[in-house]
Amino acid sequence: MRRQFAPTILTAAAVTGVVAFSLVASSPVGNAAARPSSAYAVSAEGQVPVDKTPYVESLDGKRRSSSALELPKNPLLSVRAGTVTAGNDAASVELFDVTVGPDVLSQVKVPAELKQTCANLPAQGADDLPIPDLPLPDLGLPLPTPSTKDLPAKNLPELCNLLLTPPSSLLGIDAVNVWCSGDDGGVDIGSITLLGQKIAVPTTKQSFTIPAAPLATITVNEQTKRTDGSFTITGLTINLGGGAQVIRLASATCAKPAAKPTPKPTQPTTPPTHVDQPPIAPPPTPVKTHHPVTG
Known part of the structure; x- marks a missing residue:
């Protein structure tokens, strides 16, 4: 049975010409190396790098979980809470209250x-x-x-x-939930606010797109299946400045644990070499005889 999150009610109006949303299922990527099931809540590349936080992986198939979400101090990104879990061919992420570009327009001096x-x-x-x-x-x-x-x-x-009356952020995200089991998964996203205007995000609809603009491009529900059998699903990928800054939110990878090596069979112990013993002579057989009679 697949794990699913309860759908979040989205009450939003689409904003045209600003953010691109696309549902992507990438082609298989060749990778023969075994990888563990894993999950992370936030990562970022670019002028403001952020390591995968929190991050958890399961090398032996046992369930691992973490909520240790501590982002470095930065002017770009803040997150209130997140929990990640990974186990045997299963993983999930729950992420809450994400802010990108806090008070981005408050510094604009209007002529x-x-x-x-x-x-x-x-x-x-x-x-x-x-x-x-x-x-x-x-x-x-x-x-x-x-x-x-x-x-x-x-x-x-x-x-x-x-x-x-500038909004409080460039982008505000209420919640992002992601799960995978085997080579299947799903995404549940709460309300998204772009510069004060809410945007509807139909996460179950294939290739839903709003034309992109210089501010941001967002990919929803990006999926990757690999030849080693692993499967990765990422809730949101936020691209700022044409790749100058890339933020990934809620990513889960499902993979079976690496097989344990088969122990080598125990070699039998060589018995000691047999030494021939000299034969034992049989006991003599008695012979009956008659003695002469003398008078």
């Missing part, structure tokens, strides 16, 4: 002219006003230099609201 324009928006027709293409300052993230055109705002009123 006085734009502030004045926002303050004087007309009561009617404001939704038709175009978004000015203004450069944004360095946001402290590994991203190309963004402008107001890169923000998830469809019109000038949305841009004013985004800059004058």
Whole structure:
């Protein structure tokens, strides 16, 4: 029986033109080396590297679990809690309250002219006003230099609201749960908020995509099957700046434990060499005779 997480209710509106979501099942990768079942909650590569944390593996098939989630101090990523478990051809991850880019827009100094324009928006027709293409300052993230055109705002009123009342993070993730058993697995993701706007994530739908933009690209439910029989499923892969920073959340690998070596058979002990003993002579057979009679 496969383990499954109860579905999380997602109440969200899709944000077009910002984040790409795709369900990926990669082709088999040649790898003959045996690998253990394992799981980790968070890892990151790039300007802000983070080792797999917490990480657990099972070399002998016995169940291992860890909740020791301690991230290095960094301006990019924070996580409240996470638990990872791995055993014989089974693994799972539970991850809660992930924040990417905290207070990313709070440092943006809105030009006085734009502030004045926002303050004087007309009561009617404001939704038709175009978004000015203004450069944004360095946001402290590994991203190309963004402008107001890169923000998830469809019109000038949305841009004013985004800059004058900035959200608490670039990306907020309520929960990510991942499990695998053998060569199968599943993902359950709570609500995702991108710059203050919630996004629906249909994790069971194949190749669901929202067009990407310079801010972030996210891959959901990335799966890899290998020729050694192992299977890996990763809940979310967040790509910032075209690969400048890659964050992976909730990854589980299922594999059978390596076979124990067969003990060599015990060689029999050579018996001592037999030494021939001299033959034992048989006892003499008595012979009956008659003695002469004398008178």
